[in-house]
Amino acid sequence: MVEDLIGSRRGLLFILSSPSGAGKSTISRSLLADEPNLTFSVSATTRAPRPNEQDGREYFFKTRAEFEAMIEAGELLEHAEVFGNLYGTPISPVEAAIANGQDVLFDIDWQGGQQIANSTLQDAVVSVFILPPSLAELEKRLKSRAQDSDDIIAGRMAKSMGEINHWSEYDYVLVNRDLDECAAEVTDILQAERLRRRRRPGLVEFVQKLNREFEGSTS
Ligand code: 5GP
Numbered sequence: 001m002v003e004d005l006i007g008s009r010r011g012l013l014f015i016l017s018s019p020s021g022a023g024k025s026t027i028s029r030s031l032l033a034d035e036p037n038l039t040f041s042v043s044a045t046t047r048a049p050r051p052n053e054q055d056g057r058e059y060f061f062k063t064r065a066e067f068e069a070m071i072e073a074g075e076l077l078e079h080a081e082v083f084g085n086l087y088g089t090p091i092s093p094v095e096a097a098i099a100n101g102q103d104v105l106f107d108i109d110w111q112g113g114q115q116i117a118n119s120t121l122q123d124a125v126v127s128v129f130i131l132p133p134s135l136a137e138l139e140k141r142l143k144s145r146a147q148d149s150d151d152i153i154a155g156r157m158a159k160s161m162g163e164i165n166h167w168s169e170y171d172y173v174l175v176n177r178d179l180d181e182c183a184a185e186v187t188d189i190l191q192a193e194r195l196r197r198r199r200r201p202g203l204v205e206f207v208q209k210l211n212r213e214f215e216g217s218t219s
Pocket of ligand 1: 017018019020043044047078079080082087088089107108109110111112113
């Protein structure tokens with residue numbers, strides 16, 4: 001395969017943001033299931049686990065004191081307060097993954113996306129924002145989850161527009177009218193970004209080899 005000849009590349013940081021309920025988690029899951037070279041960045045959070053969430057799988061669940069100690073120790077690539085809870089991205093798994101050529105998927109809000117886009121890893125960042133098809137649909141999706149109280153849902157609806165208004169800071173913006181179609185678009189973005197010239201350091205050597213072969217064939 002040509003890819004094998006072209007050599008390894010540094011992984012990319014694939015940021016997916018959207019207001020809660022726009023389908024981001026479902027799209028993340030389908031992407032992770034289909035893409036063996038993509039790992040999920042498990043965030044730390046001070047919010048309580050929801051039913052079916054496991055420590056270390058969806059999140060690392062921390063007390064506020066534990067979370068603040070992580071900030072103090074410089075263990076987080078970014079952190080932000082979202083809906084009254086702290087969320088943050090542990091840095092060391094991200095660095096290890098991209099050094100190994102693994103891409104990393106982030107399900108984080110606009111504040112985290114902005115911090116990573118301005119970090120020392122900014123060259124590796126690709127960001128995608130997912131919009132709901134309408135506010136009514138967003139509300140319907142939030143209600144059908146039934147995992148949070150009405151108060152929390154109302155609070156999230158109120159904040160959704162705030163999140164949505166950051167759409168223009170992202171590289172790609174998709175409208176999730178159909179989950180499968182939107183997931184396919186996200187996959188296409190990932191594939192195209194992997195093929196960017198600047199992410200393929202082995203190309204220089206590959207083309208030099210083509211030149212050597214050409215010179216050999218004409219001498
Ligand atoms: P939830 O509590 O519904 O899982 O997530 C609430 C919001 O926090 C979502 O918009 C989610 O993307 C965001 N979030 C999750 N992890 C992180 C993180 O590590 N950093 C930041 N900035 N936001 C996060």
